[in-house]
Amino acid sequence: MKPPPFEYYNPRSLDEALSHLAEHGYDAKILAGGQSLVPMLNFRLAQPAVLVDLNKIADLAYIQAGNSGGIQVGTMTRHAQVERDPIIAERAPLIHETMPMIATSQIRSRGTFGGSIAHADPSAELVAISVALEGKFRLRSQSGEREVPATDFFLGMFTTQLEPEEILVEASFPSLPPGTGWAIEEIARRPHDFALVGVAVVVTLHSDQRIQNARIVFLSVGDGPVVAEKAAESLRDQAPSPNLLRAAAEIAAAEDIDPSNDIHASADYRRHLAKVLTRQALETAIERAKG
Amino acid sequence: MSDLYQLSVTINDTEYQRSVEPRMLLSDFLRHDIGLSGTHVGCEHGVCGACTVLFDGQPIRSCLMFAVQADGHEILTVEGLGTPDDLHVIQEAFWEAHGLQCGFCTPGFLMTLVPFLEENPDPDEAEIRHAISGNICRCTGYQNIVEAVKLAAENMRA
Numbered sequence: 001m002k003p004p005p006f007e008y009y010n011p012r013s014l015d016e017a018l019s020h021l022a023e024h025g026y027d028a029k030i031l032a033g034g035q036s037l038v039p040m041l042n043f044r045l046a047q048p049a050v051l052v053d054l055n056k057i058a059d060l061a062y063i064q065a066g067n068s069g070g071i072q073v074g075t076m077t078r079h080a081q082v083e084r085d086p087i088i089a090e091r092a093p094l095i096h097e098t099m100p101m102i103a104t105s106q107i108r109s110r111g112t113f114g115g116s117i118a119h120a121d122p123s124a125e126l127v128a129i130s131v132a133l134e135g136k137f138r139l140r141s142q143s144g145e146r147e148v149p150a151t152d153f154f155l156g157m158f159t160t161q162l163e164p165e166e167i168l169v170e171a172s173f174p175s176l177p178p179g180t181g182w183a184i185e186e187i188a189r190r191p192h193d194f195a196l197v198g199v200a201v202v203v204t205l206h207s208d209q210r211i212q213n214a215r216i217v218f219l220s221v222g223d224g225p226v227v228a229e230k231a232a233e234s235l236r237d238q239a240p241s242p243n244l245l246r247a248a249a250e251i252a253a254a255e256d257i258d259p260s261n262d263i264h265a266s267a268d269y270r271r272h273l274a275k276v277l278t279r280q281a282l283e284t285a286i287e288r289a290k291g
Numbered sequence: 292m293s294d295l296y297q298l299s300v301t302i303n304d305t306e307y308q309r310s311v312e313p314r315m316l317l318s319d320f321l322r323h324d325i326g327l328s329g330t331h332v333g334c335e336h337g338v339c340g341a342c343t344v345l346f347d348g349q350p351i352r353s354c355l356m357f358a359v360q361a362d363g364h365e366i367l368t369v370e371g372l373g374t375p376d377d378l379h380v381i382q383e384a385f386w387e388a389h390g391l392q393c394g395f396c397t398p399g400f401l402m403t404l405v406p407f408l409e410e411n412p413d414p415d416e417a418e419i420r421h422a423i424s425g426n427i428c429r430c431t432g433y434q435n436i437v438e439a440v441k442l443a444a445e446n447m448r449a
Contacts, residue, residue: 001335001336002314002316002319003314003316004314005312005314006313006314007313008296008313008314008357008359010359010360034355034356034357035337035352035355038316038337038354038355038356038357039336039337039355041314042316042335042336042354043336051313053360055360080349100421103425104340104424104425105350105403105406105407105422105425106337106340106343106350106351106352106403106425107337107352107355107425109346109349109350109351110346110349110351110352110355110356190424191420191421191424192424192425
């Protein structure tokens with residue numbers, strides 16, 4: 001298995017990269033960490049005429065604390081760097097907790113934060129938690145820049161709002177409001193595999209500890225991140241109890257998702273896992289929200 | 292054929308200058324162009340871990356990188372770890388604890404474990420199993436690999 005031939009550019013600046021994309025459009029693919037693209041090239045599932053490699057653009061890799069308590073992550077920041085970063089650990093605990101779940105140490109050395117999001121694999125943890133955390137993505141092209149909320153960015157399997165001449169340059173996440181807890185749970189056959197089902201949960205409590213708002217986002221059960229709206233609605237303004245959480249998990253598994261059968265798991269088994277994982281994630285998130 | 296690219300790369304403390312096609316995988320470059328066949332190639336899509344090498348000190352899958360991307364960087368392969376007469380402490384532990392049978396996966400395990408044990412000098416069994424979860428072995432059942440890692444950690448601390 002060897003990649004097909006391609007024309008290769010490794011620009012030293014973002015502007016230079018954008019000009020290559022403007023010139024080659026749909027014929028070009030962006031090479032970030034390459035941990036999904038290179039396997040596709042090796043299998044010849046992808047045969048782009050041009051690769052624009054972002055690895056020499058040093059100023060696309062950074063982690064910054066934002067002014068209002070949030071964080072910004074440059075697109076070429078490696079997973080391994082995010083995993084070990086103290087700002088992330090302090091300000092973005094859900095991201096911190098998620099990083100070791102992503103693939104293996106070898107993949108995390110090389111794979112990038114923005115690459116995983118732009119690739120939009122429905123099994124990607126970063127896709128689901130970006131939606132759960134209400135992140136935003138900055139997209140840049142030669143003609144300008146726009147900011148797209150994570151909730152609008154993902155259009156379907158491997159499909160996003162990114163135009164061929166655009167680069168996702170930064171992901172940003174707001175600070176979590178007081179009284180907010182988080183959790184992520186997933187089940188995979190082996191520790192580094194794509195999850196059969198995963199769920200990320202962010203819950204904010206009122207001062208009287210009733211649930212103000214819950215965001216429940218699944219991975220690996222649809223064509224993209226799946227937001228469990230009915231389950232979240234069933235929790236609104238309710239006092240958390242084991243029965244309430246169990247009922248919400250059942251609603252999520254029965255009504256909010258429509259998983260498919262494949263060689264890895266049946267749809268029924270995925271629904272079962274979704275129910276169990278949602279209940280566990282809600283319990284953990286609420287415990288954390290209570291502080 | 293696409294244009295050739297010049298690259299200059301340091302492998303096991305030796306600098307090499309070569310010209311490569313951009314589609315040349317780092318794994319093939321190491322084996323065929325440099326002649327370092329200790330880096331094994333199993334699946335060529337980033338699943339088996341046999342081709343793991345250190346890239347600027349970090350474990351990476353050399354089948355998921357292009358050689359041209361290594362320009363200006365440092366690589367350590369299993370040949371740079373130890374010699375038959377002077378094994379690395381992790382190699383010694385694999386030998387002692389029967390951490391290999393056919394040996395095909397072993398270079399990848401070793402290169403994964405070098406940075407892991409530097410960062411985690413006293414890992415528990417769960418941490419060890421998590422650390423090697425990106426390396427597949429079809430012979431040992433992993434039991435003796437885990438034992439070898441424990442022994443290596445112990446010997447490195449001593």
